[in-house]
Amino acid sequence: MKYEVLIDGHSHQIELERANKGYEATVDGEVFTLDVAMTARDVLSIIHEGRSYEAKREYSLLGETHIIMGSERFLAEVRDPRSLRSRRAAAGAEAGPAKIIAPMPGKIVRVIAAEGDEVEAGQGLVVVEAMKMQNEIKATKKGKVTKIAVEEGSAVNAGDLLAIVE
Amino acid sequence: MFKRILIANRGEIAVRVIRACREMGIESVAVYSDVDRRALHVRKADFCEYLGPALASESYLNIPKILEAARRSGAEAIHPGYGFLSENAGFARACRDAGIVFIGPSPESMEMMGSKTRARQHMKQANVPFVPGTDTGLKSAAEALTVAESIGYPVMLKASAGGGGKGMRMVASAGELASALEATRSEALRSFGDSEVYIEKFIENPRHVEMQIFGDTHGNVIYFAERECSVQRRHQKVLEEAPCSFVDPDMRRRMGEVAVQVGKAAKYFNAGTVEFLVDAKKNFYFLEMNTRLQVEHPVTEMVTGIDLVQLQFKVAAGEPLPLKQEDIVVRGHAMELRIYAEDPDNSFFPSPGRITRLISPSGPGIRRDSGMYEGWVVPLDYDPLLGKLIAYGENRQQVINRLRRALVEYFIGGIKTNISLFRRILLHPDFQAGRVDTGFLDRLLKEAPHGDARTARRTPIVALAAAIFAQQPPPGAHPASSHDGLHAATPRTAVTGDNGNARPSGWKTAARTEGVSR
Numbered sequence: 001m002k003y004e005v006l007i008d009g010h011s012h013q014i015e016l017e018r019a020n021k022g023y024e025a026t027v028d029g030e031v032f033t034l035d036v037a038m039t040a041r042d043v044l045s046i047i048h049e050g051r052s053y054e055a056k057r058e059y060s061l062l063g064e065t066h067i068i069m070g071s072e073r074f075l076a077e078v079r080d081p082r083s084l085r086s087r088r089a090a091a092g093a094e095a096g097p098a099k100i101i102a103p104m105p106g107k108i109v110r111v112i113a114a115e116g117d118e119v120e121a122g123q124g125l126v127v128v129e130a131m132k133m134q135n136e137i138k139a140t141k142k143g144k145v146t147k148i149a150v151e152e153g154s155a156v157n158a159g160d161l162l163a164i165v166e
Numbered sequence: 167m168f169k170r171i172l173i174a175n176r177g178e179i180a181v182r183v184i185r186a187c188r189e190m191g192i193e194s195v196a197v198y199s200d201v202d203r204r205a206l207h208v209r210k211a212d213f214c215e216y217l218g219p220a221l222a223s224e225s226y227l228n229i230p231k232i233l234e235a236a237r238r239s240g241a242e243a244i245h246p247g248y249g250f251l252s253e254n255a256g257f258a259r260a261c262r263d264a265g266i267v268f269i270g271p272s273p274e275s276m277e278m279m280g281s282k283t284r285a286r287q288h289m290k291q292a293n294v295p296f297v298p299g300t301d302t303g304l305k306s307a308a309e310a311l312t313v314a315e316s317i318g319y320p321v322m323l324k325a326s327a328g329g330g331g332k333g334m335r336m337v338a339s340a341g342e343l344a345s346a347l348e349a350t351r352s353e354a355l356r357s358f359g360d361s362e363v364y365i366e367k368f369i370e371n372p373r374h375v376e377m378q379i380f381g382d383t384h385g386n387v388i389y390f391a392e393r394e395c396s397v398q399r400r401h402q403k404v405l406e407e408a409p410c411s412f413v414d415p416d417m418r419r420r421m422g423e424v425a426v427q428v429g430k431a432a433k434y435f436n437a438g439t440v441e442f443l444v445d446a447k448k449n450f451y452f453l454e455m456n457t458r459l460q461v462e463h464p465v466t467e468m469v470t471g472i473d474l475v476q477l478q479f480k481v482a483a484g485e486p487l488p489l490k491q492e493d494i495v496v497r498g499h500a501m502e503l504r505i506y507a508e509d510p511d512n513s514f515f516p517s518p519g520r521i522t523r524l525i526s527p528s529g530p531g532i533r534r535d536s537g538m539y540e541g542w543v544v545p546l547d548y549d550p551l552l553g554k555l556i557a558y559g560e561n562r563q564q565v566i567n568r569l570r571r572a573l574v575e576y577f578i579g580g581i582k583t584n585i586s587l588f589r590r591i592l593l594h595p596d597f598q599a600g601r602v603d604t605g606f607l608d609r610l611l612k613e614a615p616h617g618d619a620r621t622a623r624r625t626p627i628v629a630l631a632a633a634i635f636a637q638q639p640p641p642g643a644h645p646a647s648s649h650d651g652l653h654a655a656t657p658r659t660a661v662t663g664d665n666g667n668a669r670p671s672g673w674k675t676a677a678r679t680e681g682v683s684r
Binding site: 001003005007010012014016023025027028030032034036038040041042043044046048053055056057058059065067068069070071072073074076077078080103104105106130131132133135158 | 507508509511512513515516517518519522523525546547548549550570573574576577579580585586589624625626627628629630631632633634635636637638
């Protein structure tokens with residue numbers, strides 16, 4: 001199986017084949033022989049050249065995959081070249097309207113920007129309150145606010161659309 | 167001694183108090199709101215009383231409901247924990263009127279220390295050193311200008327009823343004073359229902375050092391070890407340690423004696439904490455007194471070997487302190503990390519939600535006080551403190567090494583936590599050298615995180631792990647069978663849910679973790 005794996009935004013070409021106790025693999029042409037055990041859900045034990053690694057997988061509320069090794073966290077994106085979804089994701093990342101998503105569940109306590117406003121990247125759009133803290137949710141890019149999807153007092157879940165900036 | 171104690175709190179502190187009860191053969195009564203039915207404190211307690219909706223004013227802050235729960239359950243005493251009603255003199259008085267022992271100081275002591283201006287007036291009489299400023303509320307902007315002129319800029323404006331880092335503002339020059347006073351007043355009125363504001367000289371980059379004291383109802387007051395609490399973000403403590411490496415034995419004795427003076431002036435009994443600001447020349451000034459058990463009490467327990475919660479029970483039951491000042495000996499070093507459900511990579515946004523995986527550290531010198539378990543949903547209604555990781559060792563360096571080791575073992579999946587932040591703090595040269603003040607963490611957060619030499623070596627393995635994980639059963643798939651070619655694994659729970667969050671059976675995983683960690 002061939003994969004393109006992005007680790008913290010850097011692309012790596014991977015070939016992965018099942019072998020005796022784990023995998024025969026190459027990463028950007030370099031050969032790796034891995035002994036692999038799935039010790040629990042989302043916890044892999046990997047032995048490579050006598051060195052022991054523990055990798056844990058988790059998902060962010062926005063659906064991103066993170067790999068944790070030691071006490072370091074890596075953002076990981078796996079693109080299977082055969083998968084349509086991966087090709088689409090690769091093509092449409094930068095352009096187009098930016099959806100501003102609630103990063104956590106909470107209550108909208110203030111709507112700062114209005115539809116039609118021109119905003120700078122980093123400018124506050126709405127304020128979400130959760131766990132006794134008020135959090136300003138900011139525009140991820142410069143542009144025009146084409147939609148404010150929430151109103152003051154409404155409850156939101158993580159991943160809910162708050163606003164669109166084009 | 168009491169037979170049954172109600173804990174008017176939730177989360178890790180409720181679990182902490184329940185443990186103290188069980189060790190002394192006291193029955194514990196937990197209280198809970200709608201969103202806390204599955205909380206750990208409810209599972210650990212002997213008895214449970216339902217309070218009401220999630221909103222704190224309908225549950226954990228509701229005095230009539232809590233007193234009714236105590237009456238119904240037959241509890242003789244109430245431990246308030248920290249936060250919620252712990253510093254509410256009205257609650258302490260209502261307990262006394264209902265014939266229930268409040269495990270804490272008298273309402274009179276709480277009232278004296280609860281208003282910062284009143285506390286300052288009393289402490290002035292007791293010759294306690296405090297930061298120059300006013301000890302009554304400011305009457306006008308003109309008065310503020312005169313005082314600021316006499317003590318010198320920069321100055322701090324503070325709400326008398328404030329606390330927890332809210333209701334204070336730094337003013338650098340006379341031009342800003344009038345508008346800052348207005349803003350602080352309206353914020354104080356909004357947040358604390360009291361617009362009284364006083365003024366203090368601003369001490370640049372002070373350390374925040376506090377002294378644990380303990381009094382009994384027979385007039386004895388003693389001091390324990392000091393705690394260094396300078397590592398703060400937005401005036402909220404993040405890491406605490408005992409002892410403070412900046413404090414020498416002579417300074418410790420002087421600070422302790424002042425703290426005892428404060429306690430005696432307030433006719434104080436039970437656990438209390440006297441907070442000091444310490445400047446670079448080792449001058450210390452009385453800041454305020456917290457009339458409750460502190461979040462960071464475990465570091466004092468570790469270096470003195472005394473269970474402060476059990477001591478609270480004894481003093482509340484009327485026993486004299488079983489210790490004299492000379493019995494308090496500080497041995498070794500201890501540090502506490504506050505684990506919050508917040509995302510350090512994303513402006514410290516709160517991160518409630520389901521804990522899909524919890525791997526906890528253990529081993530030499532490690533203590534965990536926690537209110538979480540695998541499968542539990544962290545509610546969005548309360549404070550984001552999940553638990554505390556505490557380490558003890560022979561000296562400060564060993565404690566830092568132990569915590570760094572424990573952080574590698576610690577894994578909380580499904581929600582974001584500030585665990586990665588601690589790695590940066592513990593590795594920072596200033597922290598390692600003990601050069602911390604209240605501005606340390608803000609300065610660290612402005613620095614770019616420095617790379618680790620091991621990262622480069624690990625990256626290909628990380629990429630491979632990501633690809634191997636991607637081969638594992640997709641959402642809703644049949645659990646793994648032996649033909650996947652890997653070493654036999656524990657049965658894998660299928661990953662489900664549209665956003666990719668794993669949702670295993672809460673009952674099963676909870677039973678499994680608890681079976682192990684109990």
